[in-house]
Amino acid sequence: MSRRQTLFGKLWAAHEILRREDGVSLLWVDRHLVHEGSHHAFAKIAARGLPIVAPDNTVAVVDHYAPTRGRSNIIDPQIARMIDTLRQNAEKHELRIFDLDDPTQGIVHVVGPEQGITLPGLLINCGDSHTSTHGAFGALAFGIGATEVAHVLATQTIWQKKPKVMRITIDGELEAGVTAKDIALHWIARLGTGGAQGHAIEYAGSTVRALTMEGRMTLCNLSIEGGARFGMVAPDETTKAYVKGRPYAPVADEWDAAEKAWDALSSDADAAFDIDIHIDAADIAPTVTWGTSPEQALPIDAPLPDPAMLSPQKSDLASEALEYMGLTRGKSLAGTAVDQVFIGSCTNGRIEDLRAAAAVLAGHRVKVPGLVSPGSQLIKAQAEKEGLDKVFTDAGLEWADSGCSMCVGMNGDLVGNAKRCASSTNRNFKGRQGRGARTHLMSPAMVAAAAITGEITDVRMLLRDRDS
C-alpha cells in the first residue's frame, strides 16, 4: 500500500533532486520572480562572476519602488536608481521584465498568476515573504532571503528542510460582507503570529472551495502573518478555469498533460497532518486589527482588549500596542476615527477586491482622503472598463497606478506620523506604512465603509441599509 501523502508532500517529492543525510533537500525551482529589492542577490552573483543558469525560468517585475503617480518622471533619485538597477540586471541576464511602461506591470504576486507564469504543481520562489500567495494554485511557493535568491539565480535550485504540515479547514457559508481577508485575520488572531511557524499550511473545506482564485490568493498570501512560509489550496476546476488561456499557460497537448497532473494534486484521504484546525465560517465576522501585530485582530463588534484581563505575556504587548495606536482599552473598535484609507497590495489589490470596495462606495462621498492602487496595470484597465475608477474618484478617492505602494511605503506612498489608516494590506507593524503610522488591517469592503463614515465601521450595516 502506498503511503498516504498530503498535497504538500506530493509537491515536495516532485521537486526533490536529492536529500542529504541531515534531512535537507535540494529542490528544483520552476519559476523565480525577482524585483528591485533583489539587488543584493544580483550583486552577490556579480561579485562571484556567476551567470543566471536559467534565465527563461526567471522573471523580473518592478513593483516595490514603482511610483503610483507620475511614473514617467521619477523625481526621487534613490527610487530611480533602484528601478534602473533591476532594469540593468534584467538586460544583462536577458530576463523578461515587467517594467513601468508595460501595460501588464503590477505587483509580482499579482502579475505571476495573471500571466499564467504561476501554475499548479510548480515550485515558485521570490525574495518576498508573500510568495505564499501563489500557493493558491496548488504550487509550492515560498519567500526567500537574498542569499537564497542568489543561490537560485546561480543554480535554479534551493536547499530546504521539509517543514511540518498544518491543515486549516473552514466549512460553511460566509456571511455577506465577510471575505477571505477576514478568514485569514480570524485564524491568525486565534493561533497567533507564531502559530504556524515551521509549518506549511493547506487550506481546505467547503468555504475554501467556494472562494474564487482571488479569495484563495488573499488567504494564502497572509499565511506568513501566522508564521507559515507556505500556504496552499489544492487545485480544482476553479483553478483550471482561471489559468486556462493566460498568456504563459500551457496550450494544446501540454495543457492536457498539465490537467492530468494537476488532478492528482490533492491530499490523499486520511493523509496525516501535524496540526489540524477547524473553523466554522459562521463564526467569522468582518475582522480588523487594532494593534501592531496581525494577531492583534478582533471582530468588528468586539471591544478593544483590556490588558489587565490578558495573560502576562500578552498584557504588555497589548498595552504597548494600544499606546502606539492611540487607542483606549475597553472602548469599541467600531467608531474609531480614521485619517485616511488605502486599497491595494498583493493581499487585496485584485479586481474582485476593487469590485467589492466599489460596491460599497457607489453613490457615496468619502469623509477622509485615500488612495486606490490596483494590483496590476491590467487590473487597472479592467476596472476602468467596468467604470470602477469613476466610482472611486466620484467618491473622492485617488485612483493611481500599480505597485506595492502604501503597503510598504518604499515608493514614497506613506502614512504620516500618528495618522490612522484603514488599509487593505498585510502588515500593521509599527512604522510599516511610515514612521509613527497607525495601520488597521481589514478587507477592501471594510476599508470602503471606513472611507464613507470616516471611522472604522461594520460594512454589514452599510450593506443592510443599502438592501433595505
Next chain:
Amino acid sequence: MAGWQTHDGVAVALPLANVDTDQLIPARFMSVPRSEGYGDYLLHDVRRDASGALRPEFPLNQAQQASVLVAGANFGSGSSREAAVYALIDAGYHAVFASSFGDIFASNSVNNGLLPARIKPETYDELVSFIGKSPCEVRIDLKNGQASFNAKQLDFVLDETWRMKLLNGWDDIDLTQQHNAQISAFKSKYAQTKPWAVPASNV
C-alpha cells in the same frame, strides 16, 4: 562567510516580543548598497528619536559594544528582507537568543553567520531578569550548544544542519555545484515528464 566555534562578547537584553523585520530595518533604508554598511539602521526608529539622535534609555544604546542580543519570542517575524540580518551583523552582533524566530529570518541569519539560538520561554524569562539593564559578558560554545552569561549556564537549540553551516562557514552555492550532475539528470527527466512545467523561451 567565515565559520566560527566560540564567541566571547557582551550580551544585552531587549525584552520585547514580536520584534519584526520592519522594526529591525525600516524599508526606507533598504536601497542602500551593502558595502555602505547597515549597522546604523538597526532598529532605527525605536532606537532613535525623530531627529535621529540615539534614545539613551533604549537597551541597545546602553551597550554599544554588545554582540549578543537576548530578545522576546517571535523575533524577526515578517518580511523576508535579509537586510534585517545585515543590520544586526553590521552593528557587530553574532547571535540572537530568543524562544522563537520568524522562519525566513532564522534561515537568513544562518546564511550570514548570525546564530539564531532558540531557548525555552522560561530560560528567556530568567535570562532577562538576570541580565536586567546591565549588559553582561557572554561566551557561546556553538559546537556544544551552550552559552554562559556571566556565571549563568544554559543550553540552546539549533538545527543540526544550521550548526554545521555556522561552524564551517559553508557556502551553499559551492556545495550545490558539487551536485551538478544530479541536477542536470533531474532537469532532463523533469522536462520529459512535465513538459507543461518548462517555460517557453523567456517564459
